[in-house]
Amino acid sequence: MRRGISHSVLATVAVAMAIGAVTQAGAQEKSRLDLVLERGKLIVVTMSTAPPFAFNDDKGQLVGFDIDIVRLLATALFKDPTKVEFVIVTAEGRWPAIESGRADLGVGGTTVYPDRAVRVAFTRAFIDSGISVLVSKKAGIKSLNDLNQDKHSVANLNNPQMADRAKRFFPKTKVLTFDTPSAQFLAVRSGRAQALQIDTPTAEYFAAQSKDEFDVLPGLLGASQNNAIYLKPGDFKWWLWLDTSVGELRSGSWYAQYTEVYQKWFGRNPPPQKFYLQQH
Amino acid sequence: MRYVNWLTAYGPTYLNALGWTALTAVLASLGAIVLGCALLLIRLTAGRWGKRAVDGYVQVFRNTPVLLPIYLIYFGFPLIGLPWPAVVCGGLALVLQNGAYVSEILRGSFRAIDRVQFDAARSIGLGPWHTFRKITLPQVLVYSIPSLGNQVVLLLKDTSLLSAITVTELTMQAKLLTEQTGAAYEAFVVVAVLYLVLVSATEVFFRAAHRSVRWTH
Numbered sequence: 002m003r004r005g006i007s008h009s010v011l012a013t014v015a016v017a018m019a020i021g022a023v024t025q026a027g028a029q030e031k032s033r034l035d036l037v038l039e040r041g042k043l044i045v046v047t048m049s050t051a052p053p054f055a056f057n058d059d060k061g062q063l064v065g066f067d068i069d070i071v072r073l074l075a076t077a078l079f080k081d082p083t084k085v086e087f088v089i090v091t092a093e094g095r096w097p098a099i100e101s102g103r104a105d106l107g108v109g110g111t112t113v114y115p116d117r118a119v120r121v122a123f124t125r126a127f128i129d130s131g132i133s134v135l136v137s138k139k140a141g142i143k144s145l146n147d148l149n150q151d152k153h154s155v156a157n158l159n160n161p162q163m164a165d166r167a168k169r170f171f172p173k174t175k176v177l178t179f180d181t182p183s184a185q186f187l188a189v190r191s192g193r194a195q196a197l198q199i200d201t202p203t204a205e206y207f208a209a210q211s212k213d214e215f216d217v218l219p220g221l222l223g224a225s226q227n228n229a230i231y232l233k234p235g236d237f238k239w240w241l242w243l244d245t246s247v248g249e250l251r252s253g254s255w256y257a258q259y260t261e262v263y264q265k266w267f268g269r270n271p272p273p274q275k276f277y278l279q280q281h
Numbered sequence: 282m283r284y285v286n287w288l289t290a291y292g293p294t295y296l297n298a299l300g301w302t303a304l305t306a307v308l309a310s311l312g313a314i315v316l317g318c319a320l321l322l323i324r325l326t327a328g329r330w331g332k333r334a335v336d337g338y339v340q341v342f343r344n345t346p347v348l349l350p351i352y353l354i355y356f357g358f359p360l361i362g363l364p365w366p367a368v369v370c371g372g373l374a375l376v377l378q379n380g381a382y383v384s385e386i387l388r389g390s391f392r393a394i395d396r397v398q399f400d401a402a403r404s405i406g407l408g409p410w411h412t413f414r415k416i417t418l419p420q421v422l423v424y425s426i427p428s429l430g431n432q433v434v435l436l437l438k439d440t441s442l443l444s445a446i447t448v449t450e451l452t453m454q455a456k457l458l459t460e461q462t463g464a465a466y467e468a469f470v471v472v473a474v475l476y477l478v479l480v481s482a483t484e485v486f487f488r489a490a491h492r493s494v495r496w497t498h
Contacts, residue, residue: 093456097465120463160460177447191356
């Protein structure tokens with residue numbers, strides 16, 4: 002009787018271990034890189050409200066610097082820049098889209114923060130960014146000091162970094178929190194707010210688009226930041242491929258393609274390929 | 282365990298947001314019912330043009346998504362010199378739309394009143410206002426309780442749209458916590474449960490109200 006019980010316990014443990022071993026081995030074998038290659042296209046989560054990184058142009062086409070970077074990745078994988086399916090989400094929809102495995106990777110003016118990197122993995126940065134303040138010309142604000150008054154309001158996005166910066170750089174200014182950059186711009190255009198915080202390239206893009214409406218305040222809120230590709234953590238092979246590709250774009254064999262895309266969206270050359278190389 | 286940890290860390294931050302959702306829902310519901318009654322009064326007493334005006338109003342608001350008036354009022358009013366707070370603008374949009382629905386609900390219930398009562402009212406010398414106030418309105422409201430309950434539940438859920446215009450209600454709180462922590466499921470599951478509690482409380486309230494009026498079937 003006793004022997005019978007211990008046998009069945011042993012058998013159960015053995016079966017459980019076997020199942021565990023099989024599922025673990027399965028999980029290790031299948032990288033998302035293999036899945037993507039089998040599928041024949043990339044599935045990419047992005048936003049459509051973050052010019053010039055990812056936005057809809059006049060014809061309603063999804064375009065932008067980040068979109069072109071993804072098309073370079075598709076070219077590397079499939080020799081075809083069109084083999085990408087974009088999934089459009091709002092700012093806070095980015096994380097579940099990645100966590101659930103719905104998309105292979107995400108782009109769209111996404112800044113790397115250590116507290117974000119707890120939940121999602123990032124590649125190295127594919128573009129330097131920063132945060133600037135865009136002000137309405139009508140408000141007559143010339144500096145961060147002018148903005149720092151309780152009669153002014155600043156339009157933020159709903160990430161905590163924006164709230165922290167507002168507290169640090171203009172603590173007296175009232176804060177309005179929106180979930181899309183388009184709502185931020187509406188707020189400034191309608192006079193709800195006199196200023197908004199946004200990624201520096203976006204601020205410059207909008208100031209260039211409507212010169213008599215907006216100014217970019219001199220000085221960044223925090224010097225430089227990194228925008229990167231984000232993905233589900235834990236898949237080394239997939240992360241390594243993406244990170245290697247970004248490295249090659251910024252300072253390696255695909256620097257020429259990177260330069261072309263950079264020129265197209267920012268009208269100037271990207272930072273030099275290597276700090277010790279002379280650029281022409 | 283994941284949710285217990287989440288609630289210990291972030292649970293208290295939901296309370297303020299819960300308060301805003303509940304407060305907006307209650308005040309906007311009251312406003313919508315008052316507006317619905319006013320629209321019914323105009324429809325019944327202001328002749329053919331009054332009826333047409335109310336019909337037009339109902340059509341406009343029934344056929345537009347409520348996010349539209351929310352945006353229009355919040356972003357449009359400052360342009361005409363009325364920079365009202367976001368929660369007032371959003372609440373007003375909810376009142377305007379739900380008032381249209383409420384007036385239609387009340388109009389349906391009005392049909393249930395026996396016409397003889399109006400002849401009786403006239404025969405004892407009641408004018409149009411007193412007939413409306415003493416005869417029509419009490420019966421119409423009571424007959425409408427179940428449908429009004431439904432409408433209030435819809436309004437309660439629509440308060441989530443105020444997150445688009447900076448009001449820190451439950452949905453906004455979930456968005457903020459998601460962006461802060463990257464944990465989407467926990468933030469939104471807690472909010473879903475809180476909405477469920479609010480909706481259930483609303484339903485219990487309206488069922489009790491319905492039961493407490495003895496003379497309906």
